[in-house]
Amino acid sequence: MPRWKALPDELDPRVTEFVGRLRLLVDRSGLDLAAVADRTGYGRTSWERYLNGGLLAPKGAVVALAEVTGADPVGLVTLWEQAERAWSRSETRHESTLEAMRMSRARPAPGPGREPRDARPADAGPGGDPARRKRRRTLLLTGAVGVLVVVAAVVWLSLGHGKKPASGAPKAPTASVSARPDLPAGVKCAGASCAGKDPELMGCGGRLATTATSVTLGTALVEVRYSETCGVAWARLGRARAGDRVELSTSSEGKGTLTAVVGTDPYTYTPMVAVKDPGTVKACVVLKSGPRACTS
Numbered sequence: 001m002p003r004w005k006a007l008p009d010e011l012d013p014r015v016t017e018f019v020g021r022l023r024l025l026v027d028r029s030g031l032d033l034a035a036v037a038d039r040t041g042y043g044r045t046s047w048e049r050y051l052n053g054g055l056l057a058p059k060g061a062v063v064a065l066a067e068v069t070g071a072d073p074v075g076l077v078t079l080w081e082q083a084e085r086a087w088s089r090s091e092t093r094h095e096s097t098l099e100a101m102r103m104s105r106a107r108p109a110p111g112p113g114r115e116p117r118d119a120r121p122a123d124a125g126p127g128g129d130p131a132r133r134k135r136r137r138t139l140l141l142t143g144a145v146g147v148l149v150v151v152a153a154v155v156w157l158s159l160g161h162g163k164k165p166a167s168g169a170p171k172a173p174t175a176s177v178s179a180r181p182d183l184p185a186g187v188k189c190a191g192a193s194c195a196g197k198d199p200e201l202m203g204c205g206g207r208l209a210t211t212a213t214s215v216t217l218g219t220a221l222v223e224v225r226y227s228e229t230c231g232v233a234w235a236r237l238g239r240a241r242a243g244d245r246v247e248l249s250t251s252s253e254g255k256g257t258l259t260a261v262v263g264t265d266p267y268t269y270t271p272m273v274a275v276k277d278p279g280t281v282k283a284c285v286v287l288k289s290g291p292r293a294c295t296s
Contacts, residue, residue, distance in 0.1 A: 007053040012090055018083035019053050021076065022062075025069040026051065040064035056087045063267060074221065074238050077267060081206035085186055184208070184229065191231045194272045196258075204230035204272065212278035215285070217293035222246055222285040224295055225269070226278035235283035236269040237262065243288030246270060250281045 004023050007016055026036060033051075037044040042061045050057035057065075062080045066073035183190060186203040199205045204227040212233070214223040220240040226233045237246035237260070245261040248270040258270040275281055284294035 005052050010090075011053050012083075012086035014079075014086040015053070015056065015083045015090075018079045019051060021079055022057065022065065023051055025065060025071050025076075029069045031068070036065070036068065039068045056084060059084075059267075073267070077238070078206070081200065085203070085206050089186060187229060189230065192274045194230050194232045195274045196271045199225070199227070199230075199232065199234050199269065199272050202230070202272070204232055212281070213283075213295040215283075215293050215295045217285050217287060217291055220244060220285050220287065222283050222293070222295065224248075224278055224281050224283045226275075226281075230272070231274055231276065232272040233275045233278050233281045234258075234270050234272045235260075235281075236267070237285055238267045240266050240268070240285070241288065245286050245288075247284040247286065248273065248281065249284075250275055 007019060011019075026033075029036075031039070033044050033047050036047055040047075040061060041064060042050075046055070046061070049055040050061065057080070059077065059080060062076055063073050065071070066076045184203075187208070188202045189197060189204070194202055194204065199209070205225070208229045209225045209227045212224040212226045214221060216222075221238045223236045223238075224233055225236050233248075233250070235246045235248035235258075237244065240246075240262045242262055245259055246268060248258040249256075250273050258273065260268045260270045262268050273281065282294055282296075284292060286292045
């Protein structure tokens with residue numbers, strides 16, 4: 001049984017929980033990392049980084065591990081979605097910190113034998129350095145001229161001399177409707193602005209979504225996923241085979257049926273539709289061999 005290193009303290013609790021679940025699956029399987037790598041198709045070095053908190057495992061690796069260990073892939077993918085969102089936010093904060101550090105290091109700091117930029121020479125009395133006094137007068141004159149220009153521009157515009165835009169001229173851009181300050185961090189849309197978009201990329205999945213209803217056909221599981229925060233729903237298909245497809249239709253909007261077809265990943269989902277009640281949405285799974293089943 002592998003002996004795991006202690007996870008970094010700075011990891012988000014959701015990432016720690018996710019990595020702990022992966023470790024538990026590997027421990028229970030009795031496989032070493034070489035066997036896990038061989039059976040999942042992801043390298044041993046990669047798995048060492050995934051299981052020690054150095055890198056977040058991709059969704060494909062998570063699903064492959066679930067298949068190898070016989071775990072429930074749906075629950076594991078849900079944990080991954082939460083960890084992935086936390087990991088992304090952590091990377092953003094880390095990049096901001098590094099940028100601030102780079103900017104701080106770029107500023108020259110006074111050292112031994114080096115006079116601070118704003119320091120005045122010890123022998124500078126009322127007579128001071130002539131060159132320094134000349135630069136100071138130049139700066140004062142430049143500032144005074146700038147103030148006069150601004151005042152003149154304000155007076156000119158207030159008297160109606162400013163040129164008005166033509167009626168057909170484009171208006172100044174307004175704030176994007178998706179920039180909602182009332183939405184949680186990471187959520188990029190709500191309601192109609194989410195329609196037709198990817199729920200994961202828009203931040204509506206993970207902990208913000210629940211399964212409203214589901215149905216199983218063979219091994220395939222189709223769910224209606226609903227996010228009250230975003231005011232949307234979509235259909236998610238799991239444990240399916242290549243060529244199977246999932247369909248989403250709603251009685252509240254006449255926008256036809258949204259579909260998604262399974263490729264190499266046994267999991268897929270449709271784009272979102274804006275709904276107030278998930279009961280108006282129906283999801284169907286259609287196997288490549290022909291059988292079909294829908295949620296009620």
